[in-house]
Amino acid sequence: MSYTSKFTRISPKKQYRHIGEDRQRFDASDIVTGKAMFLNDFKMDDLLYAKALRSPHAHARIVKIDISKAEAFPGVHRVLYYGNIPEACKGWGLSTPPAVPILRDKAAYVGDAVALVAAETEQIAEEACDLIEIEYEVLPAVFSTVEAVKPDAPRVHDAFESNILPNVPFMTEHMMDHLVRGDVEKAFAECDHVVEGEGEYNSLGSPMAMEAPGVIMKLEQGRLKAWATTQVAMLYGPSTGVRMQGFPVDTTAFNIGGGFGNKASMQTTTMYTALLAMSTHRPVKMNLTKTEQLLVHDERIGMYMKGKVGIKDGLIHAVKGICYLDCGAYNDCGQWQMGVGLGETQVALGKCQNWDIEGKLVMTNHVQTGAVRGFGGQEIKAVLMPLVMRAVTDMGVDPVEFCARNFAQQGDGWYWRSDYKWYNCREQDYAPVMYKAAEAFGWKDKYKGWLKPTRVEGNKAVGVGVSVHGNADVGEDTAEAYVRFEASGLVYLHAGIAETGAGQRSNIRKYVAEVFDIPVEKVILAPLNSEANPFDAGPIGSRCTITLGTAVTRAAEDCRRQILDAAAKAFFCSPEDLFFKEGFVFYKSRPTQPHHIFEFSHFGSSYTGTGRWTSDYSKSNFNIYFSEVEVDLDTGATKLLKVLVGTDVGQVIDPLTLEMQIHGGFGAAAADSGLFEGNVLDTTTGHIMTGNMIDYKWRTFDDFPDIEAIVEETQPEISRFKATGFGEISGAPGPASMMMAISNAIGVDYCEYPASREGILKALGKL
Amino acid sequence: MSRQVSMTINGKKEVFSIGHSGARWEIPDEETLSLTLRERLNLTGTKEACGQGACGCCTVLMNNRAVPSCQILTADCDGADIVTIEGLQDPDTGELDPIQKLFIEKYAFQCGFCTPGIIMALKGLFIKNPTPSRAEVAEALSGNQCRCISQYHVLDAADALAELNAAATNA
Structure with missing residues (x-):
């Protein structure tokens, strides 16, 4: 292996000072010297440390519990269980809707917290957990959604009458749980070919960010102050408050040691820390170990789908199905993921006019799931696309040709996310870049037809596969920003964006620097906390490029306009006679004569502009993912040989950042959930067997295939700088693409996540 | 005692x-x-x-x-x-170690949580072998995890250092 990366911009345009050009991250030096601050580098006096006593049973009732020895242990400040929850917190709940009491006399999964301890040190808290005497009555448990929806299945929570969650509003929106368009039965009758099937993408993948989730909470002036590893510092308080009867939470975040969508609400860790902070009146910190991160932190939501797909004249004509989303023991944002996932199906299959897919959120007795990059879309597509491709290839249509003809273009549209709102797709045609990417990959030579290997050498068969992904939540939710110009010539940007690794905090400066025509180094970000910044939903769903980028651009334009207005008033001229550059105002007629702000403002004056973006789901981003997989026909072992990612991002913001976002499609339970990533759940005991970094498989430094990226920039009129965003979906079509590659390599239709040696040998008839 | x-x-x-x-x-x-x-x-x-x-x-x-x-x-x-x-950084002049400089030049990090460990592992490798091949670097770093995937750029930075070392030896 040569571990190479090739990154090609098909049509780069030099049209901006910063955007599209590489700019060094402002925290680069801090990161390579170890000075960058993460939560665990932040010291706080008076801190107590929290640990949870966790259930060894997947489903059990607490018959007897005695906390007296733990309470008496030196250094212990508080031991909480269902019997002594502080009065103010008795209405707090877990899950969505938050109807499950935060602590109760039951455990709903192996690892569920049944008691909480706050102590002087982590070691004391751990010791105290061991001193809690507890007796359980073990109850029957259910681990699969298909079983859990049956009427006689064990009920995971008393709070819900069945294991199917009600589709309650998420925050203020009623999320889509049943996509209905056209007339599917009539449409199926018109189809040239119809296939039916079922599949599951449910391996409890853990993004396993390097930095484990951690939270500090402190009660201060009637509100909770949080210092947390959350990637959504502005959304953290509101989303947590819903589970705390609206209790106010202010949030500070530092550098985030990897997010992957998986460090948003951090539901249970957040709630347990808050509960202890409320009851001790001391700051309390709960920091998960790596094993806890793998076993009890939010995993990727599972997806089971039984469906039917019909094709007519080379286009998908009808889709019908039922989906069960496996929420585990506590749902975090399943309603939202379902709405987004159902939306995304209509992007990749944009020509289909007849739909009937129903989604149900199902509770099971394993660890809770939550937000993970892909967010409903990757999950449903991992099951739906192989089914679609079976129909396509039965018809003898080339998969790339099919993707190019079926992906949504301007004039198509979709219902997206919530409240059955229709969006007309605009400003997109991704077919050209699909063909260019296919050519760069050598698809025509490598693809020999459905279930035909590219080549076989001895016992090694190689196959190629392709899949596509697009997500319209690039325009998701509100983003606000303030931009303040000071007489020093520095511009202060108040934008609630975390740095999770994709360079967001550095790159967002480019929008401001571009508007003011100043170096990026002159743009300073306000510290990341909810007191100093307006709302932004954070770096999730590839959304920041359009949403916060636009809010910041508008704030900068507003600020610049105010400066020119003030100067024009003082100079008795029109603002149109002036321009702004390098921190000074100039007359257009005298472009070499700078005027300092002091010439038209008091020395204490500053100018603050505001900007806002509100949700718009009328455009998707795009990824076509080609993979070349080698299968050992004797052992069933798979090896990823080559990946090519093709995309049209509208306009590149920062080339090296984009290249690394594309690399980031490996790792974090994204593309690698195709071949090996996932937790292993023992469905006899309910224990996850992979709670360490040896048993949970991840891609090591010496196992990276060659990767190539083909990037188009077609300049859609969606914002001033015409950029679409990409990061979240860089690995999303990977798993489905790899299933096609394996199927083609072995000559048998195969789909199992992650691929297993046993499964492949079975498919080959060798087991 | x-x-x-x-x-x-x-x-x-x-x-x-x-x-x-x-x-x-x-x-x-x-x-x-x-x-x-x-x-x-x-x-x-x-x-x-x-x-x-x-x-x-x-x-x-x-x-x-x-x-x-x-x-x-x-x-x-x-x-x-x-x-x-x-x-690694010179305490008086603030000058960075060549590996640190190349990590900045090649943008060989994302969230940066794993970066100090990767840099120290590379430092150990280059003390033993000033001109490792790309494959040798990849193997030496196989105990360093990075979930954001900075691996390709880290290997580029290590290649650049190996080239600098080779040029210095040949000079």
């Missing part, structure tokens, strides 16, 4: 009392080097992620060998020469 261990950390001599008497500044036998560095000396550039010796985040140099400091007891470091990420 407490005993003393002394070691050099980033060129500075440090002496610790080891024992269980409960004295405030005493270090228990079971305290790991990563904990001593982070919590007692405030050298927080050394990150601790897994505590299992499996991720490489806590890598430091011990007598010029890259080691996971979460698997080493401070009590066992008597006489050792320890270098952490904070020890």
Whole structure:
């Protein structure tokens, strides 16, 4: 292996000072010297440390519990269980809707917290957990959604009458749980070919960010102050408050040691820390170990789908199905993921006019799931696309040709996310870049037809596969920003964006620097906390490029306009006679004569502009993912040989950042959930067997295939700088693409996540 | 009974009392080097992620060998020469180590949580072998985890350093 990366911009345009050009991250030096601050580098006096006593049973009732020895242990400040929850917190709940009491006399999964301890040190808290005497009555448990929806299945929570969650509003929106368009039965009758099937993408993948989730909470002036590893510092308080009867939470975040969508609400860790902070009146910190991160932190939501797909004249004509989303023991944002996932199906299959897919959120007795990059879309597509491709290839249509003809273009549209709102797709045609990417990959030579290997050498068969992904939540939710110009010539940007690794905090400066025509180094970000910044939903769903980028651009334009207005008033001229550059105002007629702000403002004056973006789901981003997989026909072992990612991002913001976002499609339970990533759940005991970094498989430094990226920039009129965003979906079509590659390599239709040696040998008839 | 261990950390001599008497500044036998560095000396550039010796985040140099400091007891470091990420930068001029400079030039990090460990592991490799091949670097770093996927750019930075070293040797 040569571990190479090739990154090609098909049509780069030099049209901006910063955007599209590489700019060094402002925290680069801090990161390579170890000075960058993460939560665990932040010291706080008076801190107590929290640990949870966790259930060894997947489903059990607490018959007897005695906390007296733990309470008496030196250094212990508080031991909480269902019997002594502080009065103010008795209405707090877990899950969505938050109807499950935060602590109760039951455990709903192996690892569920049944008691909480706050102590002087982590070691004391751990010791105290061991001193809690507890007796359980073990109850029957259910681990699969298909079983859990049956009427006689064990009920995971008393709070819900069945294991199917009600589709309650998420925050203020009623999320889509049943996509209905056209007339599917009539449409199926018109189809040239119809296939039916079922599949599951449910391996409890853990993004396993390097930095484990951690939270500090402190009660201060009637509100909770949080210092947390959350990637959504502005959304953290509101989303947590819903589970705390609206209790106010202010949030500070530092550098985030990897997010992957998986460090948003951090539901249970957040709630347990808050509960202890409320009851001790001391700051309390709960920091998960790596094993806890793998076993009890939010995993990727599972997806089971039984469906039917019909094709007519080379286009998908009808889709019908039922989906069960496996929420585990506590749902975090399943309603939202379902709405987004159902939306995304209509992007990749944009020509289909007849739909009937129903989604149900199902509770099971394993660890809770939550937000993970892909967010409903990757999950449903991992099951739906192989089914679609079976129909396509039965018809003898080339998969790339099919993707190019079926992906949504301007004039198509979709219902997206919530409240059955229709969006007309605009400003997109991704077919050209699909063909260019296919050519760069050598698809025509490598693809020999459905279930035909590219080549076989001895016992090694190689196959190629392709899949596509697009997500319209690039325009998701509100983003606000303030931009303040000071007489020093520095511009202060108040934008609630975390740095999770994709360079967001550095790159967002480019929008401001571009508007003011100043170096990026002159743009300073306000510290990341909810007191100093307006709302932004954070770096999730590839959304920041359009949403916060636009809010910041508008704030900068507003600020610049105010400066020119003030100067024009003082100079008795029109603002149109002036321009702004390098921190000074100039007359257009005298472009070499700078005027300092002091010439038209008091020395204490500053100018603050505001900007806002509100949700718009009328455009998707795009990824076509080609993979070349080698299968050992004797052992069933798979090896990823080559990946090519093709995309049209509208306009590149920062080339090296984009290249690394594309690399980031490996790792974090994204593309690698195709071949090996996932937790292993023992469905006899309910224990996850992979709670360490040896048993949970991840891609090591010496196992990276060659990767190539083909990037188009077609300049859609969606914002001033015409950029679409990409990061979240860089690995999303990977798993489905790899299933096609394996199927083609072995000559048998195969789909199992992650691929297993046993499964492949079975498919080959060798087991 | 407490005993003393002394070691050099980033060129500075440090002496610790080891024992269980409960004295405030005493270090228990079971305290790991990563904990001593982070919590007692405030050298927080050394990150601790897994505590299992499996991720490489806590890598430091011990007598010029890259080691996971979460698997080493401070009590066992008597006489050792320890270098952490904070020890690479010139304390007077602020000049960065060539590896650090190349990490910036090649943008060889994303979230940066694993980066100090990767840099220290590379430092250990380059002390042993100033001109490793790309494959040798990849193998040497196979105990360093990065989930954002900075691997390709890290290998580019290491290649660049190997080239600089080769050019210096040939000059």
